[in-house]
Amino acid sequence: MLEIKNLHKSYPIGDSSLHVLKGIDLSVKEGEMVAIMGSSGSGKSTLLNIIGMLDEADSGQYILDELQIKNLTEKKAAVYRNKFLGFIFQSFNLISYKNAIENVALPLYYQGMKRKERQELALFHLEKVGLANWSDHLPKELSGGQKQRVAIARALAANPKLLLADEPTGALDTKTSYEIMEFIQQLNDEGKTILMVTHEEDIANMCKRIVRLRDGVIMEDKKVTQVRAAQYV
Amino acid sequence: MGGLFDRDLWSEVFSTLSKNITRTLLTTLGVIFAIIILLLLLGATTGMKNGFDKIFAGTATNSMFVWTQRTSMPYKGFEKGRDIDFSLDDLELIKREVKEIDVIAPRIQLGNFRSTTTVFRNGQNSGSSVYGDFPEIDQISKKRIVEGRFLNQNDLDEFKKVCVIGQDTYKLLFKKDEDPIGKYIQINGVYFTVIGVYKKPKNINFDGENAVFVPFSTFQKAFNSGNEVGWFAISVKPDKQVAPALNKIKKLLKAKYKIHPKDPRAIGSFDFSQIFTGISVFTITLQGFSFFVGIFTLLAGIISVSNILLITVKERTKEIGIRRALGATPKIIKRQIILESIVLTTVAGLLGFVLSVGVLLYIDYEYAGKGDAPFENPMINFTQLIVTFILMIGLSVLIGMIPAKRAVKIKPIEALREE
Numbered sequence: 001m002l003e004i005k006n007l008h009k010s011y012p013i014g015d016s017s018l019h020v021l022k023g024i025d026l027s028v029k030e031g032e033m034v035a036i037m038g039s040s041g042s043g044k045s046t047l048l049n050i051i052g053m054l055d056e057a058d059s060g061q062y063i064l065d066e067l068q069i070k071n072l073t074e075k076k077a078a079v080y081r082n083k084f085l086g087f088i089f090q091s092f093n094l095i096s097y098k099n100a101i102e103n104v105a106l107p108l109y110y111q112g113m114k115r116k117e118r119q120e121l122a123l124f125h126l127e128k129v130g131l132a133n134w135s136d137h138l139p140k141e142l143s144g145g146q147k148q149r150v151a152i153a154r155a156l157a158a159n160p161k162l163l164l165a166d167e168p169t170g171a172l173d174t175k176t177s178y179e180i181m182e183f184i185q186q187l188n189d190e191g192k193t194i195l196m197v198t199h200e201e202d203i204a205n206m207c208k209r210i211v212r213l214r215d216g217v218i219m220e221d222k223k224v225t226q227v228r229a230a231q232y233v
Numbered sequence: 234m235g236g237l238f239d240r241d242l243w244s245e246v247f248s249t250l251s252k253n254i255t256r257t258l259l260t261t262l263g264v265i266f267a268i269i270i271l272l273l274l275l276g277a278t279t280g281m282k283n284g285f286d287k288i289f290a291g292t293a294t295n296s297m298f299v300w301t302q303r304t305s306m307p308y309k310g311f312e313k314g315r316d317i318d319f320s321l322d323d324l325e326l327i328k329r330e331v332k333e334i335d336v337i338a339p340r341i342q343l344g345n346f347r348s349t350t351t352v353f354r355n356g357q358n359s360g361s362s363v364y365g366d367f368p369e370i371d372q373i374s375k376k377r378i379v380e381g382r383f384l385n386q387n388d389l390d391e392f393k394k395v396c397v398i399g400q401d402t403y404k405l406l407f408k409k410d411e412d413p414i415g416k417y418i419q420i421n422g423v424y425f426t427v428i429g430v431y432k433k434p435k436n437i438n439f440d441g442e443n444a445v446f447v448p449f450s451t452f453q454k455a456f457n458s459g460n461e462v463g464w465f466a467i468s469v470k471p472d473k474q475v476a477p478a479l480n481k482i483k484k485l486l487k488a489k490y491k492i493h494p495k496d497p498r499a500i501g502s503f504d505f506s507q508i509f510t511g512i513s514v515f516t517i518t519l520q521g522f523s524f525f526v527g528i529f530t531l532l533a534g535i536i537s538v539s540n541i542l543l544i545t546v547k548e549r550t551k552e553i554g555i556r557r558a559l560g561a562t563p564k565i566i567k568r569q570i571i572l573e574s575i576v577l578t579t580v581a582g583l584l585g586f587v588l589s590v591g592v593l594l595y596i597d598y599e600y601a602g603k604g605d606a607p608f609e610n611p612m613i614n615f616t617q618l619i620v621t622f623i624l625m626i627g628l629s630v631l632i633g634m635i636p637a638k639r640a641v642k643i644k645p646i647e648a649l650r651e652e
Contacts, residue, residue: 054649075562075563078562093551106559
């Protein structure tokens, strides 16, 4: 469902330029759960941004669900992001003055869904992450793990084809991290395709495949035996 | 997206604004003051205009007097210094030739500055002026009849010896609380029945309160004035100008009485409209100036809204980035910021409007109509209000573009970059 061929990206720094991605080839099939690893500066975040249509590659091919992603206008990128992608961030990125259900419903609002349907669907997803009773709480009234679960519910709300997680456990303690991973694994079990950037080995081992980046190229791409997070919880 | 009337769109805007009530209120303060200044200025100017209007109410603003004097230039064998007298025949001539005329009332004054007049009753002489009048005079110089009635056509047709007297005349000739209607007064030895008493309105009026009006026809008979006319009081039709009509009349009469066309003295005239024009120009200028000052104050207020929104956009960089990542198009972001600008400005405008109307009502209650200052019912009219609001909203849209553009420039990737 995701096909990347010979992807290049560089950023100008003063007069010279920094070549961040030097020809990435990556193919992800439906239902996969992939960890992208690498030290900082390896280009893993840039890769995720390009996949998330928040950034554009200089050259190379990016095909998502048989759709060529190239030269998108800002408007088109926004629509595609909304339709195809669910984002989970390290720092949750919930809107502080909106309560849990409003946060979850936001992507649906941008889809143009009617208020009532939106509320119902958002509540359904909150229930799924086990926070139905917290729907009218503001982010500041929630714990870190709860915030991330609201963020996951938000990422799921628009029923995207691909979930992109950027260090989803980076801001959480180990116990909460495993709880979140358990939940993400469940989503994968249900068939969601998941792409995750992490630099924690234990988290990466909870995925089904690990892609290691160094200096803008893929060093290693291997299938791993998934470690179930449930056993630690 | 259900267009402008989408409930969610508005709830997005209001939830953002209500997130920080203090800042929202502070932001709007500039616009509130601007609206107050604008509306108070306009209201005060209107009050002044109304004050002037009241002073001149009752005298047709499009009226003039035409009277005779002595010629100052020789013409067609006549020497200069000749006395001219208008005759009643001129009435028909002027009416026929000068189409601009609405009402024309010939008048004649007893004595006419040449001999003394006695208005006499019960051994009292009031020294009033006595005029022979047509009922039409009341349309040019309105009088407040406090008792009885004014002269009518019937009085003229039947040469009735009746008169309308001023309140001062009444006080001089009658005892306190005495009913004057039906009583007789003597004018130069001729008895007239009082049919009405008038009071001078509280404004500029060319008849004093010590005057007696009798029917023109009766005047002719009683005082043997023949066809002589002292002067004409004339008003032109509402859509016509006084000056051209006056010129026509003068030309007509000069030709008739063989006066040198360039003689500046032979026919005297007074154009009331000139005074009114002067005052109208004054109040209109003042109104324009008020609007000018007010609009720029408003502009400053709205720019302050824009400024605060600009700061807000900067503060909300992350939030806007999140929204973009979740699928908000640039258009949606732009629309939201502009709507915030409109809502802030409109709410401020309404607050300012309520406050300034309150202040104007208070000023009206406390000061208007008291004292001699021409100040009456200071209010803003509907048109001024609508124009102000349209301008305000238009400006807020335009100025709102600045923070909106800034918001759209935010790239989600930069906004979301982890620190």
